[in-house]
Amino acid sequence: MSSGSPGEGRAAVVIEDDLEIRNLVCAVLEQGGFQVTCAASGREGVDVVREKAPTVVTLDLGLPDIDGYEVLRRVRSGSDCYVVVLSGRAEELDILTALQAGADDYVLKPFRPRELRARIDAMLRRPRVEQSSPPASAPVQREDSGAAANRSSAALLRVGSLAIDAGTRTATCAGVELQLTKTEFNLLLELVSSNGAVRTKNELVRISRGQDYRGYNFVSRTDERAIEVHIANLRQKLARADGDANLIATVRGVGFRIMVRSDSPR
Numbered sequence: 001m002s003s004g005s006p007g008e009g010r011a012a013v014v015i016e017d018d019l020e021i022r023n024l025v026c027a028v029l030e031q032g033g034f035q036v037t038c039a040a041s042g043r044e045g046v047d048v049v050r051e052k053a054p055t056v057v058t059l060d061l062g063l064p065d066i067d068g069y070e071v072l073r074r075v076r077s078g079s080d081c082y083v084v085v086l087s088g089r090a091e092e093l094d095i096l097t098a099l100q101a102g103a104d105d106y107v108l109k110p111f112r113p114r115e116l117r118a119r120i121d122a123m124l125r126r127p128r129v130e131q132s133s134p135p136a137s138a139p140v141q142r143e144d145s146g147a148a149a150n151r152s153s154a155a156l157l158r159v160g161s162l163a164i165d166a167g168t169r170t171a172t173c174a175g176v177e178l179q180l181t182k183t184e185f186n187l188l189l190e191l192v193s194s195n196g197a198v199r200t201k202n203e204l205v206r207i208s209r210g211q212d213y214r215g216y217n218f219v220s221r222t223d224e225r226a227i228e229v230h231i232a233n234l235r236q237k238l239a240r241a242d243g244d245a246n247l248i249a250t251v252r253g254v255g256f257r258i259m260v261r262s263d264s265p266r
Helices: 020-031 042-052 068-077 092-099 114-123 182-193 201-209 221-240
Strands: 013-016 037-041 057-060 080-087 105-106 141-143 156-159 164-165 170-173 250-252 255-258
Touching: 013 020, 013 042, 020 037, 020 164, 037 042, 042 068, 057 068, 068 080, 068 092, 068 105, 068 250, 080 092, 092 105, 092 221, 105 114, 105 170, 105 201, 114 201, 114 255, 156 182, 164 182, 182 221, 201 221, 201 255, 221 250
Parallel strands: 013 037, 013 057, 057 080, 080 105
Antiparallel strands: 141 156, 156 164, 164 170, 250 255
16 A cells, blocks of 8 residues: 555554464555554454554454454444454355454465555455436436435435435435444445446445455455345345345346336336
């Protein structure tokens, strides 16, 4: 990251019990302009996150006191920071559990410092508020508030009972606000903005990384599975809000799309 990188002047917390790895991650973040605080245990890490209110947290799963998944849940209960899990656990179940618990990314150890820097740099380029309008005939409706006081506000995107405000980064379904992670919101916004068009898993992986992501462009099966987990979480949250869990449709072998009104059964 250069001196003008997205991380400049922001706080970061490194939760890692291995001193060598902790120092390496700390150096990577400091080079990106972060003010870094380190913690060698889970409880200390949670306390530091609450105190520092960081933009980014890196988290090891194998901590000496409490499980990394529990640390993640505690962090998520009071913070919307970006969380990158750094772990030597390569089993798919570990990766999916971390993503389901609220991690934004999962990087296997040993990792390449330049890749870690690129991934964090990409995350910090979010939010990416897409301003392109859908076709005039699109079932997705873009509404202007019409009030002079609100002219600077972003327009709303609506599909059925789902409404997304890209400006405030909020989404409601049947009048209930959805509690989404940054990655979930970005993916939902992309799908709704696409107005029924299919988005491949590769495209959604790059959306989750950041629109201007440069550097590590390889998309692995683990990356694709991460997208599947995020989509599953979105469906569950839509269902809990009394919405339509089938609003996001799977296109087998390709990716996902939003079911617009014209797709509804007659």
